[in-house]
Amino acid sequence: MKDITLKQIADTLGISITTVSKALKNYPDVSPKTKNAVLELAKSLQYTPNSFAVNLRTKESKTIGLIIPEVVHHFFSNVINGIIEEAEKSGYLVIILQSNESLELEKKQVELLINKRVDGIIMSLSNESNDDEHIKEIIKREIPFVLFDKISKFINCSKVIIDDQKAAYNAVEHLISKGCKKIAHIRGPVNPQNAIDRFLGYKKALEKHNIPFDYKLVYTCKNVTFEEGKEFAKQIVKNHPDIDGIFVITDLVAVGVLAFFNEQNILVPNQIKIIGFSNWFMSQVITPKLSTVDQPSYEMGVQSFNLLLEEINQKKISLDFIPKTIELETSIIERESTSER
Amino acid sequence: MKDITLKQIADTLGISITTVSKALKNYPDVSPKTKNAVLELAKSLQYTPNSFAVNLRTKESKTIGLIIPEVVHHFFSNVINGIIEEAEKSGYLVIILQSNESLELEKKQVELLINKRVDGIIMSLSNESNDDEHIKEIIKREIPFVLFDKISKFINCSKVIIDDQKAAYNAVEHLISKGCKKIAHIRGPVNPQNAIDRFLGYKKALEKHNIPFDYKLVYTCKNVTFEEGKEFAKQIVKNHPDIDGIFVITDLVAVGVLAFFNEQNILVPNQIKIIGFSNWFMSQVITPKLSTVDQPSYEMGVQSFNLLLEEINQKKISLDFIPKTIELETSIIERESTSER
DNA sequence: ATATTTATCGAAAACGTTTTCGAAATAACC
DNA sequence: GGTTATTTCGAAAACGTTTTCGATAAATAT
Structure with missing residues (x-):
């Protein structure tokens, strides 16, 4: 069960490798008769070009x-x-x-x-x-x-x-429009640009609506996990019981936040409103359904x-x-x- | 910015391509002196073999x-x-x-x-x-x-x-051990072997515990989605309000079932017990947390x-x-x- | 008729590597 | 000294394709 090569087709047809190759690639300088013969034989033999050789020759894979x-x-x-x-x-x-x-x-x-x-x-x-x-x-x-x-x-x-900054701005503005006065932000790690931009959007929205920015209301994820969401939610209600809105870096973490509030019978959205980011499939499945920023993945x-x-x-x-x-x-x-x- | 080849190393060192290749691949028939020279130059030139050529020659990629x-x-x-x-x-x-x-x-x-x-x-x-x-x-x-x-x-x-059949058997037996008397099965599509086996495991567990098998209690997914889970849950409570347990082909669908029951204020596990399959991460996040069969993906x-x-x-x-x-x-x-x- | 164009083909080089095998040079032996 | 081992090297083939360019034959033009 050896692989079929141009050479074999050429040999059985009594023509050169060059012509076979040209026939298969529809070069103009091969007669209709030989072209058909090649095409037919190639098909019946299930010829497929050796991609290793093609790669080497064409320098692309x-x-x-x-x-x-x-x-x-x-x-x-x-x-x-x-x-x-x-x-x-x-x-x-x-x-x-x-x-x-x-x-x-x-x-x-x-x-x-x-x-x-x-x-x-x-x-x-x-x-x-x-x-x-x-x-x-x-x-x-x-x-x-x-x-x-x-x-x-x-x-x-x-x-x-x-535009992470704008999207975050809109998300926070959405919270404000729903009546939130004191909004926390659970942000992503310090380094990634999108976490920085979302944080900046958060800050900008506060400024725009004359809500004082307080760095104590910003919680920074390390691993961006469900568990971190739960943990930060716990800290938030402990340290700042008067917070009425949270903008969370991503839905997975936001779901963690919701899970903690559910356990503690803290009512969402009545007591605290939450908005996530990225529109994860699950966010419309949980209770309460999570508001979020749709990101076209x-x-x-x-x-x-x-x-x-x-x-x-x-x-x-x-x-x-x-x-x-x-x-x-x-x-x-x-x-x-x-x-x- | 051309790629470095064996030939270039060979030329600058005044030796043959063969020897360069051998030196790099640690062949025994190359003197320590030339070997070191080759290795050094290759490193300083950041030589890496052209994988296209290697693929062609070795017939593997x-x-x-x-x-x-x-x-x-x-x-x-x-x-x-x-x-x-x-x-x-x-x-x-x-x-x-x-x-x-x-x-x-x-x-x-x-x-x-x-x-x-x-x-x-x-x-x-x-x-x-x-x-x-x-x-x-x-x-x-x-x-x-x-x-x-x-x-x-x-x-x-x-x-x-x-062993899908055994796993399903265990899942259903788990429901029975928790007191379920009338158990429905939301199964996967007709064709796949694992859906068949899980169904067989369900059937076997019923037989073993003298619970009559009723094909009307088997619901067959087409697309295995969250939405199907909701829909079948609806049908189940409508057609068979006395059902007290459901074995679901996979967690995603089971979450759909739970979502419907949550909406309808049907209490899980009090009124109906649910077990899923595959141990999806989300299944421990929703309320109530979903029992399932862990499948080591x-x-x-x-x-x-x-x-x-x-x-x-x-x-x-x-x-x-x-x-x-x-x-x-x-x-x-x-x-x-x-x-x- | 010859000259010129057009159609059809194939030889050969190239892509960069691996590996076989023989040659040369050196070392070891009697 | 000559013979045999040993070490070190390189020529060359092979992997299968693509493409250039020249050669031949046929068709057309003059």
Whole structure:
């Protein structure tokens, strides 16, 4: 059961490898008769070109790499979905690697992909990551490169993002419009840009509506987990029993907050209103249903791939490619956790 | 910014490509002096072998393919996680493709991976899939192949599974031990083996405890969604108000059931007890906390890859490989939804 | 008729590596 | 001294494709 090669087709047909190759690729300089003969034989033999040889010859593998903090995550798994499906439309396959939010591991994964010689890399930075050496290496080697969601402002490359600051601003303003006077913020880790921006949006909304900012009302997640949500909720009611609204960095943590309030029979939205971020599927399933900011995760995947593809194709022609940034729209989804009463 | 090749190292050192290659691969027939020179230069030039050329020459790509019904799924995303991490330990990368529960798409994905000449394929069958042509093609081509979770009994290949029938039996017996007398089953689609086995386990447990089996108490999911869970819960209370226990094919659907009961103020576990399957993270977060069957998803990924690796290595030596089946343990996780009252 | 265009083909180089096998040089032996 | 082992190296083939470019034959034009 050996693989069929051009040579075998050429030999059985008594023609050259060149002609066979040309026939299969529809070159104009092969007669209809021989072309048909080749096509027929190739089909009956189930010939498929040896991709290893094609890769070597064409210097591309029709494979891209994707590095994300974690696969088991409602947001990222939806992005994966978008990337995989969009890539397949253009004949690209996707290799997925995780950084587990570790800079060290992220570096290793980048190295793996570079050595693998993927045609491009899509990435969302780990919490520890900024414009480090491994990223510079990607840029230096002129490997098509797109960042999404968790980006760094200092990296000059194509990006797919949302306006985290504006989205957060809107979320907090939503709380205010529902009558909240004292609003806490459970924010993401200190480093990632999106956590910073959401925090800034929170602060800005307070200022805008003349609510004094109090850094004691800001709680900072380390691992962004359900458990952290529960823990911070506990601290919030203990330290600031008069708080009537919380803006939470992401739905998973917000669900933790809700879980604690449910246990303690603290009424949401009556006593405290909660708004999350990212519109996780589960947030409309729990009680009370969680208000949130919709972040188009699947669409982010689609756009990220298309941006990468553009760069791949552009760089085949000329190396001077101007990075582009696509900003996707978000929207407030109002549910029970912020209803008026 | 051209890639470094063996030839360049050879030329600058005034030696042959052969010797450079040997030095890098630690062949015994190269003197310590030249070896060091090569190693040093290679390092300073950041040489990495061109994987396209290596693939062509060695006929392997250190890449495997993974086909699953869907990425955005608590069970499968955990399996992905296990496979990716385990594969990386052995220097393998993973290409992920989805079948979206469609046989047609699954066939296409298999074809893509075969043409890509991956070193092996790990797969969980779509609901529509049995022992079809595309699977036979994998076997015929002697591509290392592992099925996990959603398998077919008629395919002779390595497998990683759980004993669905036994697990379901235990789940239903758990309900009975908690006092349930009339137990409904929301089952998976008709075709998949695991849905069949779980149904059989349900039936067996009833028989064993002298509870008459009534096919009217079996509800069959089409899409296995949250919404279906809600809908079936509605039907159940309407058609059989005296039911006091439900065994649900998977946690997501069971959460739907709980959501409906919450809305209707039907008390769980007091009026009806519920047990799910697969131990989704969310099931311990909702109210009431869902009892379930723990299915080791991450471990399934790890074992699947290791089985595949075994087959890959074995087939390098000799083509007659005897498929192996690994059966992983499950356990009942008792939470609020089946507590005594 | 010859000159020129057009249609059809194939030789050969190239992509970068791995590995076999033989050659050369050196060391060891009697 | 010559013979045999040992060490160290490199030529060359092979993996299977793509593409350039030149060659031949046929068709058209002059």
